Amino acid sequence: MDRRKFLKLAGLSATLAGGVPGFLNREVKARSYTPPPGALTARRWGLAIDIKKCWEEPHCNDCIKACHAVHNVPDIPDRKKEIKWIWKDEFEHAFPEQPNEFNNILFTHKPFLLLCNHCKNPPCVRVCPTQATFKREDGIVMMDYHRCIGCRFCMAACPFGARSFNWVDPRPYIKEFNPEFPTRMKGVVEKCLFCYERLEKGQIPACVEACKRKALIFGDLEDENSELVRLLKSRFSIRRKAELGTEPSVFYLI
Amino acid sequence: MYNSDKVIPGIIIFVLFVTLPIWWNHGKTVAAPQPELPQGRCVESRAYMRSHHMQILNDWRNKAIRDGMRVYTASDGARFWIGLQGGCMKCHQDKSKFCDRCHEFAAVKPYCWHCHIPPETKEFEEPRPSKLLKLFGIPEKLGESGKVEAEETYHHAEH
Numbered sequence: 001m002d003r004r005k006f007l008k009l010a011g012l013s014a015t016l017a018g019g020v021p022g023f024l025n026r027e028v029k030a031r032s033y034t035p036p037p038g039a040l041t042a043r044r045w046g047l048a049i050d051i052k053k054c055w056e057e058p059h060c061n062d063c064i065k066a067c068h069a070v071h072n073v074p075d076i077p078d079r080k081k082e083i084k085w086i087w088k089d090e091f092e093h094a095f096p097e098q099p100n101e102f103n104n105i106l107f108t109h110k111p112f113l114l115l116c117n118h119c120k121n122p123p124c125v126r127v128c129p130t131q132a133t134f135k136r137e138d139g140i141v142m143m144d145y146h147r148c149i150g151c152r153f154c155m156a157a158c159p160f161g162a163r164s165f166n167w168v169d170p171r172p173y174i175k176e177f178n179p180e181f182p183t184r185m186k187g188v189v190e191k192c193l194f195c196y197e198r199l200e201k202g203q204i205p206a207c208v209e210a211c212k213r214k215a216l217i218f219g220d221l222e223d224e225n226s227e228l229v230r231l232l233k234s235r236f237s238i239r240r241k242a243e244l245g246t247e248p249s250v251f252y253l254i
Numbered sequence: 255m256y257n258s259d260k261v262i263p264g265i266i267i268f269v270l271f272v273t274l275p276i277w278w279n280h281g282k283t284v285a286a287p288q289p290e291l292p293q294g295r296c297v298e299s300r301a302y303m304r305s306h307h308m309q310i311l312n313d314w315r316n317k318a319i320r321d322g323m324r325v326y327t328a329s330d331g332a333r334f335w336i337g338l339q340g341g342c343m344k345c346h347q348d349k350s351k352f353c354d355r356c357h358e359f360a361a362v363k364p365y366c367w368h369c370h371i372p373p374e375t376k377e378f379e380e381p382r383p384s385k386l387l388k389l390f391g392i393p394e395k396l397g398e399s400g401k402v403e404a405e406e407t408y409h410h411a412e413h
Contacts, residue, residue, distance in 0.1 A: 033323035036335075072371075136322065144319045145369060171378040177371060180339060185368040200324055 038202045042220035044120070044139035045194055046249040047208070048228055048237065049113050053215035063113065064088070066210035067192070072183045074173035083164040083184075085192040086115040086207055094240055112252065113216075115207075116141060116162040116192040117240060120247030124154035124163065133189075139221070139249060140194045150187040159241050160248075163191045221249060287359040290351040297326060297334050308364075311338070338366060343373045350374065 001009075054060075067073070067086045076082050091107035094114055122141045124133050132147035133154055155163045169186045177183065181197065184190050195205035203209070208216040219228030237251040255261065296303050297310070317323040318336040326334045335341050346352045349372035357364065 031329055032327045033317045033321070033336075034325045034327065035322055036324040039322075039324075134320070142319070146315055146319070172380055174378060177375075177378065179371055179373065179375070182339065182369040182371060185365075196322075200322070 036200045040199045040202055040204070042138050043222040044220065044249065045118065045199075046139070046219060046221035046228055046251065047115075047118075047194075047205075048217040048219075048231055048251045048253055050213075050215040050217070050253045051110075051112060052254070053213045054113055055110065056213055058111075060212070061088075062210040062212060063207035063216065066206040069176070070178055070181060070195075070198075070206045072170075072174050072177050072181055073190075074170035074183075075175065076168070076170070076173045081167040083166065083170060083190060085164075085190070086113065088112065089114055095238070097241065097243065114160070114162070114240075115250065116194075117160055117246070117248030117250045118192075118194055120249065121245060123157040123159070123246060127153040127157040129153065136196075140196055141191075142196065143189070143191060143193060145182075145184055145188050145190070148188040150189065152189060154189055159244055159246065163189050165189050284359075287355040289353075289355040290348065292345045292347070294345065295332075296345075297328050297332070311342075311366075314338075314341075338370050339373070347373050 064086050068075070071085060073085055074083050088111040091110045091112055092104065094112040095107075118139055118141045120139070122133075122135055125135050125141060128134070129151060130147045130149055132144050132149070134142055134144070136142050150165065152165055155165060166184050166186050166188055171183055174183060195203070195207075198205060204218050205216075208218045217228050217231055219226035221229065221232075223229060231253065232251055235253050237253045239248045239251055242248070298306075303310070314326065314336045315338075317326075324336050326336050328334065343349070349367065353364075
């Protein structure tokens with residue numbers, strides 16, 4: 001075989017092995033992805049909790065019930081295995097730094113509403129080995145449950161205990177499920193996601209909507225004209241473990 | 255060749271054993287799966303969906319969850335809301351008559367439904383004891399042991 005024949009044969013084999021060239025392929029590739037129209041958007045979502053208003057209804061759990069019903073959060077009686085997205089705990093547990101002894105007299109044993117703080121510097125995101133938890137551009141600390149491998153590094157990193165691990169299949173513990181939202185499976189970590197699925201449809205988070213005293217105020221922390229920013233500028237507020245530098249986006253008006 | 259009286263029959267038996275699935279099923283026909291298709295069109299052509307639905311689903315979940323891109327514009331310009339429960343299953347209203355028909359035939363077990371809820375689901379099953387749980391004697395239904403503790407803290411909070 002001379003060189004000319006060899007090159008011809010090599011060229012023909014390469015073409016055949018490479019399959020049909022792209023420009024002959026019939027399938028049109030004009031597909032595109034766009035954000036949903038009518039979605040609520042912000043540069044940094046935040047939440048203020050007017051705790052005085054919250055205390056006016058000491059036995060009200062409307063926000064917790066609304067959140068857990070919408071997101072198929074199971075009700076597991078064994079507290080070591082419980083799942084919670086939003087819950088209540090006492091002041092001294094939520095704010096363990098204890099600013100001064102007299103504040104403690106005022107607030108000890110008072111219930112505070114707790115949830116994921118959607119920190120500006122989220123330590124959970126830094127430690128996640130699969131980027132299953134990540135920071136969205138609008139400030140939401142998001143979970144991609146498809147990617148979670150259940151290593152629980154994020155739970156160790158979160159200083160607020162905002163994350164729960166599914167030790168068992170959660171489905172049997174969901175009494176009435178919401179068919180529009182998935183559940184989780186055994187072996188993944190879950191938490192509050194600031195109702196990203198409601199924001200996409202132009203709705204405010206379920207807990208904010210459920211509060212009859214309007215004690216929860218949701219808005220854009222980087223929008224000077226938002227109700228949230230005006231409120232935070234006019235009233236004194238505290239954040240959980242602010243000294244850690246995670247910059248929580250959940251504020252407590254006291 | 256040494257020991258050819260043993261080696262050659264051995265090779266023949268080995269080849270017959272390895273190819274057993276081929277000639278065991280030879281000549282048998284199995285009906286092709288018939289998934290129930292809803293009226294109207296899907297997001298892309300039928301042939302494309304048949305061969306590429308897994309890639310589309312994978313792209314969709316990444317785009318929707320990770321990039322916030324919830325609207326899909328198909329190759330012919332039609333627009334669709336991205337979602338499994340909120341998108342696909344709004345038309346394909348019965349997972350057992352659509353997804354399962356082919357997946358069972360092809361013996362593939364995608365894990366979509368460990369979390370996503372098929373539209374025909376009425377209620378979730380009671381927990382089933384796994385072999386591991388039985389081995390360690392762990393009850394399948396988590397007990398009420400935690401409840402007393404929970405009430406105690408609650409009363410504590412009342413003071």
